[in-house]
Amino acid sequence: DADVTQTPRNRITKTGKRIMLECSQTKGHDRMYWYRQDPGLGLRLIYYSFDVKDINKGEISDGYSVSRQAQAKFSLSLESAIPNQTALYFCATSETGGWDEQYFGPGTRLTVT
Amino acid sequence: GNSVTQMEGPVTLSEEAFLTINCTYTATGYPSLFWYVQYPGEGLQLLLKATKADDKGSNKGFEATYRKETTSFHLEKGSVQVSDSAVYFCALSDLSGGSNYKLTFGKGTLLTVNP
Numbered sequence: 001d002a003d004v005t006q007t008p009r010n011r012i013t014k015t016g017k018r019i020m021l022e023c024s025q026t027k028g029h030d031r032m033y034w035y036r037q038d039p040g041l042g043l044r045l046i047y048y049s050f051d052v053k054d055i056n057k058g059e060i061s062d063g064y065s066v067s068r069q070a071q072a073k074f075s076l077s078l079e080s081a082i083p084n085q086t087a088l089y090f091c092a093t094s095e096t097g098g099w100d101e102q103y104f105g106p107g108t109r110l111t112v113t
Numbered sequence: 114g115n116s117v118t119q120m121e122g123p124v125t126l127s128e129e130a131f132l133t134i135n136c137t138y139t140a141t142g143y144p145s146l147f148w149y150v151q152y153p154g155e156g157l158q159l160l161l162k163a164t165k166a167d168d169k170g171s172n173k174g175f176e177a178t179y180r181k182e183t184t185s186f187h188l189e190k191g192s193v194q195v196s197d198s199a200v201y202f203c204a205l206s207d208l209s210g211g212s213n214y215k216l217t218f219g220k221g222t223l224l225t226v227n228p
Contacts, residue, residue: 004156033215042117042202042218043157058215090156102216104156 003027004105006091012111013081021076021108023091031095032074033102034058034066037088046089049074081112115140119203119219126193126226134188134222136177136203144205146170146179146186147216151200160188160201193226200224 004025013019025032030051035043045058047066055068063085067075078085088109092102120135138144145164149157161170166181175190186203203219 040220042220043216044218045215048215092156101159101162102157104158106154106156 002106003103004091004093006089006105006108008108009106010109012113014113015082017081019078019081019110021089021091021110023074023076023105025072025074025091025093025103025105027093027095027103028071029093029095029103030071031093032068033092033094034064034074034076035090035092036060036085037090037107043090046076078110078112081110083112086110086112115144115205115207115217117203117205117217117219119201119222121220121222123223123225126224128195128226128228129192130226132188132190132193132197132224134201134203134224136186136188136219138184138186138203138205140184140205140207142207144207146177147204147206148175148177148186148188149202149204149218151202151221153199157202193224195226195228198224198226 007022033048034046037043044060049055049068052068065077088107090107091105094100094102116139118137147162148160150160151157161172163170163179169178177186177188200221200223202221204216
């Protein structure tokens with residue numbers, strides 16, 4: 001079984017809808033991250049969490065919110081989706097700081113029409 | 114702030130050709146440097162890393178040397194295979210300045226290897 005799983009893998013939604021992307025990990029790590037990937041822009045950090053009680057904004061948090069339900073679960077929500085949130089979203093986890101290897105999920109491809 | 118610049122792709126090579134993907138960085142402190150690879154339809158996975166100047170990271174025939182004097186971490190492989198076709202990301206983690214929680218990624222370089 002994969003160490004980091006994401007659901008759904010693909011989603012098409014309409015402008016204005018609320019959507020939640022879910023992430024689960026079996027690595028036992030405290031740190032979890034949400035990134036978005038856009039063609040030609042690399043990966044940009046949306047939110048990160050050091051543990052269940054410690055959640056922080058990343059570079060591009062506007063329009064997003066997160067919930068850390070347990071050590072193993074970290075969800076990303078788009079409260080009111082807009083077309084420029086169309087992207088590939090990745091969840092990742094690491095044992096310690098950014099210098100440690102990050103383990104990525106397979107990604108969720110989100111299309112907002 | 115921190116930034117990573119890597120050569121733009123796409124890069125198309127024939128099997129057994131030599132590969133170089135250039136990566137240079139700007140950092141305020143003493144970064145660790147990484148190459149991640151993303152195979153089609155998958156998430157990123159760590160390919161190799163180096164944590165201090167002159168370190169060489171290596172894995173699966175790929176190598177990269179941390180060059181502080183030129184602020185570079187170029188990825189090389191002597192003989193590529195079709196299975197190496199993927200997107201390659203250079204990244205850094207700066208251990209100073211309070212930003213040690215995050216990776217800063219380059220934009221990625223798409224490599225296609227033809228048989």
